[in-house]
Amino acid sequence: MPPAHVTSVATFYKSFSLAPRGRHICTVCMGTACHVRGGATVLEHFERKLGLRAGQTSPDREVTLERVNCLGACALAPLAVIDGRYHGQMNESKADKVLQPILRAGGPAPDAGSGPEDGEAL
Numbered sequence: 001m002p003p004a005h006v007t008s009v010a011t012f013y014k015s016f017s018l019a020p021r022g023r024h025i026c027t028v029c030m031g032t033a034c035h036v037r038g039g040a041t042v043l044e045h046f047e048r049k050l051g052l053r054a055g056q057t058s059p060d061r062e063v064t065l066e067r068v069n070c071l072g073a074c075a076l077a078p079l080a081v082i083d084g085r086y087h088g089q090m091n092e093s094k095a096d097k098v099l100q101p102i103l104r105a106g107g108p109a110p111d112a113g114s115g116p117e118d119g120e121a122l
């Protein structure tokens with residue numbers, strides 16, 4: 001099989017990655033529905049809390065932050081997926097709560113804010 005064919009498949013599907021990904025995968029949707037309902041603010045908050053930009057993996061390979069353009073659950077917008085679990089109507093306080101176990105395990109990012117401040121249900 002020609003290497004170009006392998007590369008084309010590996011770069012086409014989001015399930016494959018040419019770079020190592022983190023143990024935890026955080027995905028924030030930036031599709032139209034999520035964007036108009038505050039997806040950009042959610043993504044910025046994830047970036048700030050994790051100390052990563054969208055598309056980056058932490059140096060210790062604990063966390064990868066990804067941005068996607070619709071997860072097919074627009075009614076839940078804005079939407080984030082943490083390790084395969086969907087979290088709808090995402091906002092900053094919910095993000096703090098869902099990121100808490102990840103940040104606790106790997107420690108907060110150097111420029112991350114303080115820990116979660118409320119116990120809001122998902």
Ligand code: FES
Pocket residue numbers: 029030031032033034035069070071072073074075077079
């Ligand atoms: S736009 Fe986010 S799930 Fe569709």
